[in-house]
Amino acid sequence: MSNSTNGKMLKGKDLITIGIFSAIYFVINFIFMLLSGFHPMIWILMPAFIALFSGIPFMLMCAKVQKPGAVLLMGAITALIYFVTGQFTVIILATFVIACALGEIVRSATKYNSFRGNAIAFVCFSLGMTGSPLPIWLMRERFLAQISEQGMPADYIEVLEAVSSPGMLIVLFVAPIIGAIIGAFITKSMFKKHFSKAGIV
């Protein structure tokens, strides 16, 4: 049952694998999303934290499903469940679509089985979460007015305004890249130490 004879279509087994690893990815993602409520800084660094810790489920899924569409489906499931928690905006949808599309392009260019290619795809995928704090910059006035109307305390908004300088916008995008690279290295050592030995990858 090699990939070449089966074609590059996602089969039942691939879909189930994607579903299971998406569940684990989502749990990690959700933990950091809850933590981000405590301070604006954690919110801005949230994509980086998620990238740091979610490398293993993502890369393991990539190793198991070496076909197009896997990254896209994982993104779609995450986005759909976010929808349930009411944390979903059009901007996060847009960044997710872009990030997943980039990830798919990288994977197809690297023939799906190279670790480096999957790591770069993971960097792209991690950038999808930047859509969560991005409204602070994109629609600054409207966003701040909106959250103050919704009853956010004035000092929170002050802190938010203070930390969301244009410089922080760069941090917002660079931090997940660094986080994802470190996450990929952690994953690589884990693969070597445990998963290859156990015959999982």
Next chain:
Amino acid sequence: MGAEKNRRVSMDPRSGLFLLIMANVVAFTQDSLKMELGWIGLLILLFLLCGCISAGIKYGLVFLAVLAIQWYVLPVSPKIIATSFSIFANYARRMFPCLMVGHLMVKTISLRRFIVGMRKLHVPQKLMIPISVTLRYFPAIREEAGHIRDAMRLRNIRGMEMMEAMIVPLMISASETAEELSAAAVTRGIENPAPKTSVIRLHMGPLDWICIVLSIAFAAAAVIM
């Protein structure tokens, strides 16, 4: 069929999804307290109608508690605590209706009916299978994590080692489950391209239509105001 029918009133998965979309719209656009209270009250009523009486009452009490904390406790508590927790309370309030609808759907709509509903909405098979697996796998993760935590306690693992000791077994069991589940699903014909059939027949009842009409009304009011 009789057993399915007379157990309790339950929503059609399609109207549940619709309600969820509307709950999101309301959560993002509304900013008046009356609207919020009305919307929450309506959802609690829906909980009661669907037979989840204790869950409905619990949600009502928790919501009142959040409001009380926000209005009476936080203004008099120290500044650092006040700032962090008022954001938390705020998030909680905004997420509340969506969480309620989500909880109600998970509780009253079985995964089987949900899948039939998605099939009726022409959700592609390729998206449907992973979503249903994901939803089903969440409780499994919780259970698995509990076992791993017990094992860690026995062996007295602390600090950074804990991360590794948690995630490695979790990943191994996840990939084993993936193998087993796919073997089971393939033997039951998941890859059969023919249209799937089901014993479950969905039909929209009066409750579904009432939900849809009321939620549209609320969403429209929230957008206009």
